[in-house]
Amino acid sequence: MAAVATVGAMENKRPAGGLTRVLADIAAERASQDDLWGVQEFPDGSGPAYADRAEAAKAECAAASSRGELTWRHILAEEFFEALAESDPGRLRAELVQTAAVAVKWVQSLDRRAGEVDVPAEKLVRDGIPQIIRKGGRNPDVRVAGNDEYTSLLRAKLEEEVGEYTGSGDPSELADILEVLHALAALHGLTAADLEHLREEKAHAHGGFRQRIVLRLPPPDAP
Template sequence: MDESLQKVLADVAAEREAQNRTWGVQDYPDGTGVSFAGRAEESERACADAAASGEVAWRHILTEEFFEALAESDPAALRRELVQTAAVAVQWIQALDRRPGTRTPPEKLVRDRIPEVIVRSGRHPRTRIAEQHEYTSLLRAKLLEEVTEYTSAGAPDELADVLEVLHALAAVHGLTPDDLERRRAAKAAERGGFTGRVVLRLPAADEA
């Protein structure tokens, strides 16, 4: 996962946490359905016309995805469309960040002694201390980064990095490494681990 995507997803996660702190967990009816089918078709035509004339803009693409989501009443289909809508919004933010004068400096959470390592190499790192409200989001972005590095390279050392981030996230929730291990062991006793290499065959979408 590239750094620009990690930054956007961390910003989105921070905003979601801020929403939860302000309003709590919200649950409303979808309010979607066939009544929006006309708007979906209209936005699809508008996007196609703009593309054909070379005048397509992000608003055309996002509007098309948004109204396609509103036209869905089946929860599974609605979810797929909302994921596509969110992905386009994320792409739009990344495009904004790439524009001269609007891009925020790239940054990421690093281990505490990394600045020392950089100084010893003759460079001068620019650092800041994360605010408490953004720390969890930065850790989650770091977890995605480390997991991606492991899945890409498959190096065992990357698992140690994943574990370090997991321990830091556990501490955010008031858990020690021993607490986390006890929870892992309890789940393993109840549900088993993965040593048996059991693969569950999931039903097709039309069978679910």
């Protein structure tokens, strides 16, 4: 098995932490709002009139990222204005959920900086990360994962990468997810080609997701 390094908080993407606490804080705030104002209904006020502002926020976010100056403000603004540009209720809801998810991640980041949540002491990283850290003038504290823990570390890495994608919507995160999937497949003796063959078999038997079919599920108490 190829050497796998683990390193504590050395990679650019830190693992998400404290989600339960943040969601509890949000639930408490929502309860407080309901106690104060009751159930509220207003027009959405969103729509195509905000499309230009959404594009501007997206461009600003991309420019900041290319300069290495990306901030949570850029990311949240992009998601927020993308939501404002939607008038279809379903798409508006999806964009608002993404906006809320980014806001939650920002709060988690604030909590980590304040030392209010525990950041794992180590995590699985790509093989080249230690060398990148050394080139930056730091000396990473690394070890090689044992056979008995490698699978669980990969599964944790998969959750981390999926969380990064669902939180940001950045398509480049899909490449990270794919890299972890290939490593997991290798544990089962499967090559990337084998995995693709399995995908093709399932697609042939059951189809893919190109037609965007949504199955309405019966209520849990339905006979």
